[in-house]
Amino acid sequence: MSSADARILGEDSVRADQDAYKQLATLAARGVAVVTAVRGRWDVAATVTDFLSVSYDPPTMVVSLFSLSRIAEAVTASGRFAISLLARDQRGIADRLGAPGAPLVGLLDQVPHTRREPGAPIVVDGSLAWFELRVVATQDAATHVLIVGEVTATSAAARWGARPLVRWRSEYE
Amino acid sequence: MSSADARILGEDSVRADQDAYKQLATLAARGVAVVTAVRGRWDVAATVTDFLSVSYDPPTMVVSLFSLSRIAEAVTASGRFAISLLARDQRGIADRLGAPGAPLVGLLDQVPHTRREPGAPIVVDGSLAWFELRVVATQDAATHVLIVGEVTATSAAARWGARPLVRWRSEYE
Numbered sequence: 488m489s490s491a492d493a494r495i496l497g498e499d500s501v502r503a504d505q506d507a508y509k510q511l512a513t514l515a516a517r518g519v520a521v522v523t524a525v526r527g528r529w530d531v532a533a534t535v536t537d538f539l540s541v542s543y544d545p546p547t548m549v550v551s552l553f554s555l556s557r558i559a560e561a562v563t564a565s566g567r568f569a570i571s572l573l574a575r576d577q578r579g580i581a582d583r584l585g586a587p588g589a590p591l592v593g594l595l596d597q598v599p600h601t602r603r604e605p606g607a608p609i610v611v612d613g614s615l616a617w618f619e620l621r622v623v624a625t626q627d628a629a630t631h632v633l634i635v636g637e638v639t640a641t642s643a644a645a646r647w648g649a650r651p652l653v654r655w656r657s658e659y660e
Numbered sequence: 661m662s663s664a665d666a667r668i669l670g671e672d673s674v675r676a677d678q679d680a681y682k683q684l685a686t687l688a689a690r691g692v693a694v695v696t697a698v699r700g701r702w703d704v705a706a707t708v709t710d711f712l713s714v715s716y717d718p719p720t721m722v723v724s725l726f727s728l729s730r731i732a733e734a735v736t737a738s739g740r741f742a743i744s745l746l747a748r749d750q751r752g753i754a755d756r757l758g759a760p761g762a763p764l765v766g767l768l769d770q771v772p773h774t775r776r777e778p779g780a781p782i783v784v785d786g787s788l789a790w791f792e793l794r795v796v797a798t799q800d801a802a803t804h805v806l807i808v809g810e811v812t813a814t815s816a817a818a819r820w821g822a823r824p825l826v827r828w829r830s831e832y833e
Binding site: 492494501511537541551615616626628630631633640643645653 | 667678714722
């Protein structure tokens, strides 16, 4: 099969198109992070791979969240969130916070974390580095919402010696 | 130093904040891809790490491009682009297309590629998989523009046996 062989979306069934795309999209290797936000009395946290650093001036990041998720609601309602970059030895945390329906009560009981100041989203201890952000824009993109955040604080240090947790072909590695 | 030790942006110089952020942002591991678009008679191509799959329904991707770059201009002016996911053995292509000022004349001479139909952006031969997209929205984000694209075609096959090219700590690996 040559490089020119293509699947033209819309020629077959929509479902077949989506299934084919889902498979191919897993080939994009991605670092893994935890997004956190505060919703009323609760901390909300979710494992994500779809985030970007988009600018240094000012420091700006973007995260893509499922529009109907608790974490999207918490981030947009509070206007602030944090991103903690996971190390390879934090795979258990990625698994724990990657389950969409997990109860908020006790969600962080087994996740070592720190809150820098009252009202701030928690950051994950032992992460490679972390960033606190305030929401400056949102953009709907099909089923997801792109949250654009300006970085307001970062970890003072980083775990430079640790390897990153990476997701590729639907597996952590 | 504990996890709570923070750099609060805006307390020190803006330059120091940006430098600190730049360093920490390199800890986010990222797959590497080539974005291509057609601008008049020319093919424009650039190596990127800042792209996302944001939705399956419909298949939608986002790429973050420096607003003043040739590739951003080509993508927004033509309304279509392609993303080719690079394999580890394609590092030379990432280097070649990662130099911002490279002349467009001859840019693709040493990059094996295929154009699926007249007017389409080229895709890189030997990539893990490729996607053709049409622009459905754009969102400015500081110095960059987020291009939201709906996938119109994908490679029929993928190099499932190949490893991905990954960028981490400002190095390819």
